[in-house]
Amino acid sequence: MDRLVQQFFNSAIWWRHWEELARGLGLTIGLAIAVVLTGLALGIALALIRAASGRPIQWAIIVFADVFRAIPPLMILVVIYFALPFVGVRLSGLVSAWIGLSLVLSAFVEEIIYGGLQSVDDGQWDAARSTGFGFGATLLIFIFPQALRMTAAPLTNRTIAIVKNTALGSVIAVPEILNVAMSALSVSANSTPLTMAAILYLVLFAPLVICSRWLEHRFPQRR
Numbered sequence: 001m002d003r004l005v006q007q008f009f010n011s012a013i014w015w016r017h018w019e020e021l022a023r024g025l026g027l028t029i030g031l032a033i034a035v036v037l038t039g040l041a042l043g044i045a046l047a048l049i050r051a052a053s054g055r056p057i058q059w060a061i062i063v064f065a066d067v068f069r070a071i072p073p074l075m076i077l078v079v080i081y082f083a084l085p086f087v088g089v090r091l092s093g094l095v096s097a098w099i100g101l102s103l104v105l106s107a108f109v110e111e112i113i114y115g116g117l118q119s120v121d122d123g124q125w126d127a128a129r130s131t132g133f134g135f136g137a138t139l140l141i142f143i144f145p146q147a148l149r150m151t152a153a154p155l156t157n158r159t160i161a162i163v164k165n166t167a168l169g170s171v172i173a174v175p176e177i178l179n180v181a182m183s184a185l186s187v188s189a190n191s192t193p194l195t196m197a198a199i200l201y202l203v204l205f206a207p208l209v210i211c212s213r214w215l216e217h218r219f220p221q222r223r
Helices: 002-008 011-052 055-070 073-087 093-119 122-130 135-150 152-172 177-188 192-218
Strands: none
Touching (some): 011 055, 011 093, 011 135, 011 152, 011 192, 073 152, 093 135, 135 152, 152 177, 152 192, 177 192
16 A cells, blocks of 8 residues: 555655646646637537538538547647648647647537537427528527527537547647646656646546536436
């Protein structure tokens, strides 16, 4: 037991590296917020455009969503960070992680929101159109809020799942929590920094998981 404590819960190493881990936590939070805001905005916009457009645009959005849902997020980050420089586009690891994870999140958000839009009863469309509202106004004012309410829980769950992939930023030199923890581990030859990283991830994501569970009960999926 003493060896376990010394290897994973060493207080001396904890205090030696806590400032580095705190900076990594700050960067992870900033990256997560950026990914959520960009991914949700783009995904919602694509879902609304798909609902209001003709076949060619719909198929283009479907291809986008299917591609970014099918490819592992790590592969997307690697392509953006390592492949784009060969065509003259050089992005930092942080920007690459932000763009890659935002695209992945937007693909899932688009499918979830579009599914919600399709689930709204046709009578809602008819009622709004009968009062003089056009297609666009009906979609934005009446249909979209109902779809958002129905998809709140799966949307939150998927957002959490994608945002946890900020840890993949360690592969492309983003100094987030895991990257800093691995560096500290190599310096100290001790696993305590990984324990610290796990605790920080728990502190960061546990409230989101609790919020997701609350939404599942507050807005159950039903027509």
